[in-house]
Every structure is written in structure tokens, then in C-alpha cells.
Amino acid sequence: MQHSKKIQSLEVEDVKAIEAQLPLHGQHPMALQLLDALHEVAVLTLNDDNEVSYANPFARLIFNLDAPKVKARKHKPTKSNLYYLLEKLQEQPSEFTLQYAVDSQVRTLKAYAIDLINQKTHQQLVYMFDTTSLVLSDLKLRETEALLQVLIDTSPDYICIKDGNNRWLKANQKLLSLFQINPESYAHQTNVDLATTIHPVFNNAFQYSEKSDETTWRTQKAYRNEEIIYLPQGTEKTLDVSKIATFNSDASRQHLVIYAQDISEQKFIEKQLQNRSAILDALISCDWLLHSSDSWHAVAKTVLQQSCLALRFTRAAILKNLKQADENGTYSKVLYQWATTGFTVPINNFEAINFDDTRLSRWKDILQKGSPVFSEIADLPAEERLLLKQHDATCIAIVPLFVENAWWGNIVIERCYDTDKTSSQELGS
Numbered sequence: 001m002q003h004s005k006k007i008q009s010l011e012v013e014d015v016k017a018i019e020a021q022l023p024l025h026g027q028h029p030m031a032l033q034l035l036d037a038l039h040e041v042a043v044l045t046l047n048d049d050n051e052v053s054y055a056n057p058f059a060r061l062i063f064n065l066d067a068p069k070v071k072a073r074k075h076k077p078t079k080s081n082l083y084y085l086l087e088k089l090q091e092q093p094s095e096f097t098l099q100y101a102v103d104s105q106v107r108t109l110k111a112y113a114i115d116l117i118n119q120k121t122h123q124q125l126v127y128m129f130d131t132t133s134l135v136l137s138d139l140k141l142r143e144t145e146a147l148l149q150v151l152i153d154t155s156p157d158y159i160c161i162k163d164g165n166n167r168w169l170k171a172n173q174k175l176l177s178l179f180q181i182n183p184e185s186y187a188h189q190t191n192v193d194l195a196t197t198i199h200p201v202f203n204n205a206f207q208y209s210e211k212s213d214e215t216t217w218r219t220q221k222a223y224r225n226e227e228i229i230y231l232p233q234g235t236e237k238t239l240d241v242s243k244i245a246t247f248n249s250d251a252s253r254q255h256l257v258i259y260a261q262d263i264s265e266q267k268f269i270e271k272q273l274q275n276r277s278a279i280l281d282a283l284i285s286c287d288w289l290l291h292s293s294d295s296w297h298a299v300a301k302t303v304l305q306q307s308c309l310a311l312r313f314t315r316a317a318i319l320k321n322l323k324q325a326d327e328n329g330t331y332s333k334v335l336y337q338w339a340t341t342g343f344t345v346p347i348n349n350f351e352a353i354n355f356d357d358t359r360l361s362r363w364k365d366i367l368q369k370g371s372p373v374f375s376e377i378a379d380l381p382a383e384e385r386l387l388l389k390q391h392d393a394t395c396i397a398i399v400p401l402f403v404e405n406a407w408w409g410n411i412v413i414e415r416c417y418d419t420d421k422t423s424s425q426e427l428g429s
Contacts, residue, residue, distance in 0.1 A: 040130035042109065045116075045123045050086050053123060062100060062109070062128075068413030089113060089124065098128065100350040107132045145170075158239065158260040166190055168211055175260075178229070178237070179205075199232045216243040217253060226263070238267045250420040277311070284308030297336075304338040307413065313397070314416040315339035319350055320409040330364075332409065343416055350412060359383040368407050374398075392416050 035043050035056040042059035044052055052065060060066050063082040081100045088096055088111075098109045102351045109128040116123040152159040154171040159390040161170040167188045176183050179194075179202050186194060191213070195206045216223040223243040230236050239260040286306055289299040296303075304316040316339075319332035331354055339342065355364045363373050363384070374397045377385060393414035401409045 042128040042130075043126070045125050046086075046089070047124075048122050052082075056101050059128070065212060070109055085111075085126070089126070103399045134236070148362075157262070157389045158258075160204060160258040160259070162213070162256040163188075164248075164255070166210075166217075166256065168194070169255075201230050201232050205229050210308075212241075212243065213256060216245045216256065220245060220247070226267075227260075236264075237262055275310075278361060279310045282306045300336040301338050304336060304411070307411075308338060310339070311397075312415070313395075313413045314343050314393075315345050316413040317350060318401075318409065321355070329356045331355075335409075353387060357387070359387060361396065367398065367410065370400055370402065372397060 038058060040054060040058065042056065042062050044055040044059040044063070047053055047107050052063075055063070055065055063085065064080065065082070081098075084100075085098060088098060093113060095110070095112045098111050100107055100109070108131050110131045111126060111128040114125045114127075116125055145309045149170060149172075152161075152170065153174075155174070156174060158175040158178060158194075159170075159172045160168060160175055163169050167190050169188070171181070171186060173183065175181075176186065179192060179198055181198060191206045191210045195203055198206075205227070212223055212225065223241075225241055227239050227241050228236050229239060233248050240263045241258065241260040243259075244257045246257070286303045289302060290296050294300045300318055304318065308314065308316045315337070317337040318335045320335055322333050323330050332351055334345065334347045334350055337347065354360070355367075362381075366373055376395050377393055393416055395415040397413045399411045399413070400407055401411060
């Protein structure tokens with residue numbers, strides 16, 4: 001039963017005392033029958049001396065009013081439920097909560113107090129509703145919610161539960177950390193609301209999520225898709241996202257459960273395998289070209305092109321070592337070159353490199369042993385970067401070529417943009 005107003009005082013004027021009081025036994029039998037029949041509702045009246053004028057059966061049971069009086073003993077008597085009620089009423093509240101024990105079980109009463117006042121008598125009406133089941137249900141609900149939070153927080157995946165209005169109800173810590181959401185303020189917020197409080201890089205992800213949420217609600221079918229989440233630090237995650245909508249018996253929206261797995265590593269491995277497969281296919285093709293052609297010179301540019309495309313590089317060149325008899329140095333001459341549209345091969349720069357320069361001693365040692373030099377330009381030592389400062393490359397690979405066990409020259413492959421990477425494993429293939 002709900003009460004929209006707290007009634008503190010009710011003044012009754014020009015009414016006889018007996019009419020201002022609740023009916024006593026023997027009077028108004030219909031009213032008594034109604035009060036006596038109330039289930040889990042206690043009603044009693046008190047006079048100014050805190051004496052009970054009337055109590056219905058449920059009140060008499062709660063406050064043990066029918067028990068015979070026991071002669072007081074010397075030791076301190078146990079305080080009764082009625083004592084606690086009277087103690088609470090001294091604070092003059094209009095409503096309050098009272099708890100008592102029955103058979104080792106704690107019961108809860110929601111109590112309301114009303115003053116009945118006229119010129120001759122003053123009575124206080126107290127009526128109480130047993131709300132134990134509601135309190136227990138609320139406690140059970142809180143326990144269930146706490147358990148649910150523990151379960152989703154221990155999940156290695158990203159989990160979010162929304163209500164029928166697409167507002168966030170529950171989310172695990174992993175999801176909140178991913179989008180840098182404050183765990184204290186996300187509840188009952190929509191994607192649109194949260195998008196104003198998080199890093200702008202997540203805006204596209206939230207907008208797309210809002211659309212896929214609506215699709216799931218509208219179609220009433222499970223949703224699944226791979227989605228890329230771009231992160232503030234410049235990296236990205238690939239998530240396998242699933243969404244399931246639940247509905248009430250009247251077909252109204254109930255909950256939307258969102259579950260996402262981080263498959264970034266899996267996608268990376270798949271891409272590596274695809275790239276490596278493409279490289280191996282290109283190598284097989286190049287090998288066939290070199291063996292089927294009358295001269296390798298005729299297919300050199302095609303081999304460079306296929307190698308660059310497979311490795312996702314920008315340009316390449318075949319350089320032949322030239323040992324100058326009158327000069328102290330090993331230089332190179334560009335024999336063949338290939339570059340993707342919009343880029344050129346810096347021939348003069350390549351031919352100006354002296355592999356006998358002390359700053360390139362590391363390169364020379366590696367290349368003479370038949371191993372390639374492969375690195376991001378930014379990762380090279382400062383003295384080596386200095387030699388390549390005139391290049392616009394971001395990544396370089398130098399593969400030595402041998403003729404009759406002698407270091408004959410090199411294939412130089414470069415990438416001039418950062419949108420893709422080639423692993424050392426791919427290059428090794």
C-alpha cells in the first residue's frame with residue numbers, strides 16, 4: 001500500500017470523545033470486523049499515557065499484548081516490541097520502520113503515526129504494514145545484482161547489459177576500461193550521453209553501436225559482427241560483437257545483452273598467414289620467371305614489382321657492387337628499379353652509399369654473411385639514419401645477392417608510408 005502524503009495531525013472539532021476515538025470492542029462491529037480481518041497490517045491506538053486503547057489481532061500478536069503480566073524481577077527486564085515502538089513514537093515521526101524478531105526471524109514493519117485531536121481527548125493512531133517480503137526481495141535482488149557484477153567482471157570478454165530504452169544498466173570493468181568510462185557515472189546513460197564524456201576517438205564506435213542496437217531490437221534476431229575499435233594511443237582492437245534482445249510478454253523491449261570477444265591477436269595471425277602466403281606465391285612466381293626466361297635481365301623489373309607488391313613495399317632496385325680500384329670504397333650501380341605510382345627510386349642516393357664507410361660496417365658484415373638488413377628507419381642507429389636522411393623511406397630491407405659465393409650486389413626494398421607493416425618472419429620467407 002502506498003501513501004502519497006505524510007499525515008502528522010488530524011484535528012477533530014465539535015465531535016464527541018467516543019467518536020474521535022477508534023471504535024472499542026462492542027461498538028461498530030462492522031469496522032471491528034474489517035480491522036480484525038486485515039492481513040499483515042497492525043492497527044493500534046495509544047492515549048497520552050502510552051496505554052493501548054485498541055489493537056487488532058495482528059498488532060496484539062506482534063506486541064504480545066495478550067500475554068499475562070509477569071511480576072518484575074530484580075534484574076533488568078528484556079525490552080519488548082511495544083517498548084521500542086513507544087520509544088520511536090517519542091521522536092514524533094509521521095512514518096518510520098520498525099523491526100522485530102519472530103522465531104529467530106527478523107520481520108520489518110513500515111509504520112505510520114497519526115494524531116487524532118479534539119477538545120477533550122487525544123489519541124494516537126499507529127498502523128503498520130509488514131514489508132518483510134519486500135525487504136527480503138530487495139536484498140535478494142541486490143545480492144543477485146552483486147553476483148551478476150562479479151560474474152561479468154571475471155569474464156575475459158567485454159559485456160554490457162542495457163534496458164529497453166537502450167540505457168546502460170551493467171557493464172564489466174574490462175569494457176569500461178576499454179572506453180575509459182567512469183564506473184561511477186555510466187548507469188542509466190545512453191550511448192549518446194556517454195559519447196559526450198569519453199575520448200572523441202570512440203565516437204564512431206558508439207555511433208555504429210547505436211545503429212546496430214536498433215537493428216537488433218527491430219529485427220528481434222541475434223546480431224554478430226566484427227568491429228574495429230580505434231584507441232587513443234593510435235592502435236586498434238578487433239572485436240567479435242554479439243547482441244541479443246529480450247522482450248516482455250507484451251512484446252515491449254526488456255533488455256539488450258552485448259557480448260564481445262577480443263580477436264585482435266587472431267586477426268593479426270590470420271593476416272600474417274595471408275601475407276606470408278602472398279609472399280610465397282610471389283616468390284614461386286618470381287622463381288618461375290627467372291628459370292623460364294632466357295635472361296634474368298628480361299624479367300628483373302617484373303620480379304621487383306611482384307616482390308614489392310607481395311611485401312607491401314613502395315619501391316625496389318637491384319644494385320651491383322662496384323669496387324673502385326682507385327678509390328677506397330665499395331659503391332653500387334642501380335641496374336633495375338621499380339616504384340609504385342607517385343614514387344621514384346633515388347638512384348643517385350643509392351649509388352652514393354659507400355659500404356666501406358665505417359658507419360655502415362654493421363651492414364657490410366651482415367650482408368657479406370648472406371643475411372638481409374631489415375629495419376624501420378626510426379629504429380636504426382643515428383649514424384646509419386644519417387646516411388639515409390635524404391630518403392623518404394620509413395622502412396628498408398637490403399637483401400644480398402651472391403654469384404659464385406661472392407657478394408655481387410643487393411636488392412634494396414623500401415616502404416614510404418606507415419599504414420602497413422612487414423614482419424621479419426614474412427621477410428624471412
